[in-house]
Amino acid sequence: MAVFPPKERIWWNEPIERVELIWIGVAFLWGLFMFGFMITWHFIGQQNLNKEAYRIAPSVYETKVEEFAKKYQVREEQGVPVVKPPAGADVYILGRLWQWWPVLELEKGTSYRIHLSTIDWMHGFSLQPVNINISAYPGYEHVFTLTPTESGEFGIVCNEFCGIGHHTMTGKIYVKDQKQAEVNQRLVAER
Amino acid sequence: MTAETVIGAVGKQAEFRTCQYTGLKVDVAAQTLIKANAVAAVVFLLIGGLLGLSVALTRWPAVHLLPAEWFYLALTGHGANVLLFWIIFFEIAVLYFASAVLLNCRIAAPKFAWLGFILMIVGALLTNYAVLQGDSSVMFTSYPPMQAAPNFYLGLILFAVGALIGCVIFFATLVIAKEERTYEGSVPLVTFGAITAAIIAVFTIASGAVILIPTWLWSLGLISNIDPLMYKLVWWAMGHSTQQINVSAHVSIWYLTAALLLGAKPLSEKVSRTAFFMYILFLQLASAHHLLAEPGLDSSWKIVNTSYMMYLAVLGSMVHGLTVPGAIEAAQRKNGYTKGVFEWLRKAPWGNPAFSGMFLSLVMFGFIGGISGVVLGTEQLNVLMHNTLYVPGHFHGTVVTGTTLAFMGGTYLVLPLIFQREIIWPKLAKLQPYLFGIGAAGISLFMMGAGTLGVPRRHWDITFSDAPIAFAHSAGAFLMMGLNGISAILAALGGAIYVIVVVGTVLFGKKIVGGHKLTFPLHSGGGAAVSHYGSEGAVKLPGTIILITIFFVSFVLYYFINWKYLSELWLFH
Numbered sequence A: 001m002a003v004f005p006p007k008e009r010i011w012w013n014e015p016i017e018r019v020e021l022i023w024i025g026v027a028f029l030w031g032l033f034m035f036g037f038m039i040t041w042h043f044i045g046q047q048n049l050n051k052e053a054y055r056i057a058p059s060v061y062e063t064k065v066e067e068f069a070k071k072y073q074v075r076e077e078q079g080v081p082v083v084k085p086p087a088g089a090d091v092y093i094l095g096r097l098w099q100w101w102p103v104l105e106l107e108k109g110t111s112y113r114i115h116l117s118t119i120d121w122m123h124g125f126s127l128q129p130v131n132i133n134i135s136a137y138p139g140y141e142h143v144f145t146l147t148p149t150e151s152g153e154f155g156i157v158c159n160e161f162c163g164i165g166h167h168t169m170t171g172k173i174y175v176k177d178q179k180q181a182e183v184n185q186r187l188v189a190e191r
Numbered sequence B: 001m002t003a004e005t006v007i008g009a010v011g012k013q014a015e016f017r018t019c020q021y022t023g024l025k026v027d028v029a030a031q032t033l034i035k036a037n038a039v040a041a042v043v044f045l046l047i048g049g050l051l052g053l054s055v056a057l058t059r060w061p062a063v064h065l066l067p068a069e070w071f072y073l074a075l076t077g078h079g080a081n082v083l084l085f086w087i088i089f090f091e092i093a094v095l096y097f098a099s100a101v102l103l104n105c106r107i108a109a110p111k112f113a114w115l116g117f118i119l120m121i122v123g124a125l126l127t128n129y130a131v132l133q134g135d136s137s138v139m140f141t142s143y144p145p146m147q148a149a150p151n152f153y154l155g156l157i158l159f160a161v162g163a164l165i166g167c168v169i170f171f172a173t174l175v176i177a178k179e180e181r182t183y184e185g186s187v188p189l190v191t192f193g194a195i196t197a198a199i200i201a202v203f204t205i206a207s208g209a210v211i212l213i214p215t216w217l218w219s220l221g222l223i224s225n226i227d228p229l230m231y232k233l234v235w236w237a238m239g240h241s242t243q244q245i246n247v248s249a250h251v252s253i254w255y256l257t258a259a260l261l262l263g264a265k266p267l268s269e270k271v272s273r274t275a276f277f278m279y280i281l282f283l284q285l286a287s288a289h290h291l292l293a294e295p296g297l298d299s300s301w302k303i304v305n306t307s308y309m310m311y312l313a314v315l316g317s318m319v320h321g322l323t324v325p326g327a328i329e330a331a332q333r334k335n336g337y338t339k340g341v342f343e344w345l346r347k348a349p350w351g352n353p354a355f356s357g358m359f360l361s362l363v364m365f366g367f368i369g370g371i372s373g374v375v376l377g378t379e380q381l382n383v384l385m386h387n388t389l390y391v392p393g394h395f396h397g398t399v400v401t402g403t404t405l406a407f408m409g410g411t412y413l414v415l416p417l418i419f420q421r422e423i424i425w426p427k428l429a430k431l432q433p434y435l436f437g438i439g440a441a442g443i444s445l446f447m448m449g450a451g452t453l454g455v456p457r458r459h460w461d462i463t464f465s466d467a468p469i470a471f472a473h474s475a476g477a478f479l480m481m482g483l484n485g486i487s488a489i490l491a492a493l494g495g496a497i498y499v500i501v502v503v504g505t506v507l508f509g510k511k512i513v514g515g516h517k518l519t520f521p522l523h524s525g526g527g528a529a530v531s532h533y534g535s536e537g538a539v540k541l542p543g544t545i546i547l548i549t550i551f552f553v554s555f556v557l558y559y560f561i562n563w564k565y566l567s568e569l570w571l572f573h
């Protein structure tokens, strides 16, 4: 045991080391920078999640999605309608045990207002292999604008545990190329 | 009013022994409680670890061990047993140690402390029972509207009440120590860290009660509806703040180990304590970073909260990241290792599992858990990895390579000092932190890798063989899952050795008597270094400055790489 009581009786009178002071300064500024960068990205970035959302009864949402699917259905795949909405249209996606419904066909470089909700449990909208991941809740209709920047076939998987069929819950989005010039024009306008 | 009248225990009845290595006066009642909590912790680590291994082997596509139902059951059990039961039992032991033992004080109301212990045991068993029955595979987060059996929630509530009693005993012991003047000046730094942990724990348990009690009533049919978004907000006010308890506790253990083994004192008390204090000030905001991908929440709310008010809690951890190695370097230089920039580190007691566990925990918590946590918690970057395997990857970096490894290291101090048994099989013990550390680092990094490639968390089958609409992940993702499986085997092996050494030592280790020389010796002035306060005083720390610079550069690079990834995504707003 120490024989002498500590020199300073009160710790907040203890001195601070120089190297500590410098590091605190650096770390604090870095924190401030990271904080500022999130705000900045709202102005310079193209990837910001919208906060627009509405309370909605699951059954009402289900009806809306069904009407949407009926209106723009172009064909069927594995019993699921494939829906091709016109550019700029409102697009509805529904999560339920255990599928993402319906299958969508979108155009590259075109913006859509996506509506996302579920009618039973929470599900995780995970667009692959793009890797855009958004939580979907029953009772909340989330609305955001989405612009595909590449064409091809994309999967939607569920990444919120939703019971025993969770790993069978998938969906699909086709993205078709349009004429390149048109796309570029639209992308420029977007930015 | 004295502590006597408030708490009602009689001081004279307490029985003490004096530790021959540290000179501390140890209350025998406190010692028994520490033993009980530590043993319980290890038992739940064993159960949870086995479940974790089975989960990892199932997620290895080439092995795919468990059927789906068992997989989700095992995953629920894994989360609850390791994250809640192992860690919190160990933390209660740390609290009793940091109060009664470090302050030379008797523990307040030991009978009441035993009541807390029993409640925790009953709660943990009840929850495990509910999980094993199979109708509670809801994951330990139990998001409604998915519902578990009532006993699942009831067990968690009982466990929390027991843990709350542990915190009350801790604070009461501090009061007694102050009144009976069992220490001089301010409480030592390790105790200060423990106070931080306990204050956060009380806040946490209150949030837990606010959300779990109604959920329990809902599972009994007494409440008709729980809003899932509200639940998630309050649940994570508990769930994430609990992680701040873990950080406070394991940082305390870092300081404790450095003090006992090397005689290290904090560089300056004010800085280290203020860093702990940051955790208390900003933890309430932590819930937000679980809600970055949720509908309807305002960006400014998200930004302020997810950054814990401009990263001030992160600042706390970054400060410890300097002051802990700095304190070690300063002490080692005093111990005579002054050659060059890194002799202090090369000649550190790497063969002592208490030291290697502590130092690996320090490095990996910062590099793996810390950096990935900030990236994951950045408002826009979150969309890249929300709910993917990146998330478990990140928190195995914090809670496994950080907290669990620090606790394992700490155990190699508790065994000789509190159980008073010599560690059996020292060669195995030496190897253990490395084996577990490498395995745990592997599971963290490979899960993060898989998550970056989009692999979902809590998912039985990434080939989607039963899905009506086909999808398959890339070959890279499969490779990551295989490497994750191999790392899991290493980690499980390291974990198994830990359990064997602890159980073997407790049951069969040589009893330590007066004059015994420890296999893994302490620093001669270590007892005084932990149980008193006072700063190290001006020293040069070239090695630490280099280490912290490497850390900072990695942090900045990784941060911007992720913004680059983000900028390549589809556009959304």
Ligand code: HEM
Residues within 6 Å of the ligand: B049, B050, B052, B053, B055, B056, B059, B075, B076, B078, B079, B082, B083, B086, B087, B139, B140, B141, B389, B392, B396, B399, B400, B404, B443, B456, B457, B458, B459, B487, B488, B489, B491, B492, B495
């Ligand atoms: C042998 C050591 C361990 C192995 C092999 C292991 C492996 C895993 C794996 C593969 C997952 C599943 C990820 C998923 O599918 O979503 C997981 C989840 C998890 N692990 Fe571990 N782990 C180990 C130790 C630990 C420890 C010591 C802790 C805590 C202190 C821990 C806490 C968790 C938690 C909280 C989850 C999340 C459970 C959930 O999603 O509900 N693990 N672990």
Ligand SMILES: [Cu+2]
Residues within 6 Å of the ligand: A095, A096, A098, A122, A123, A124, A158, A159, A160, A161, A162, A166, A169
């Ligand atoms: Cu789902």
Ligand SMILES: [Cu+2]
Residues within 6 Å of the ligand: A123, A124, A158, A159, A160, A161, A162, A163, A166, A167, A169
């Ligand atoms: Cu799911």
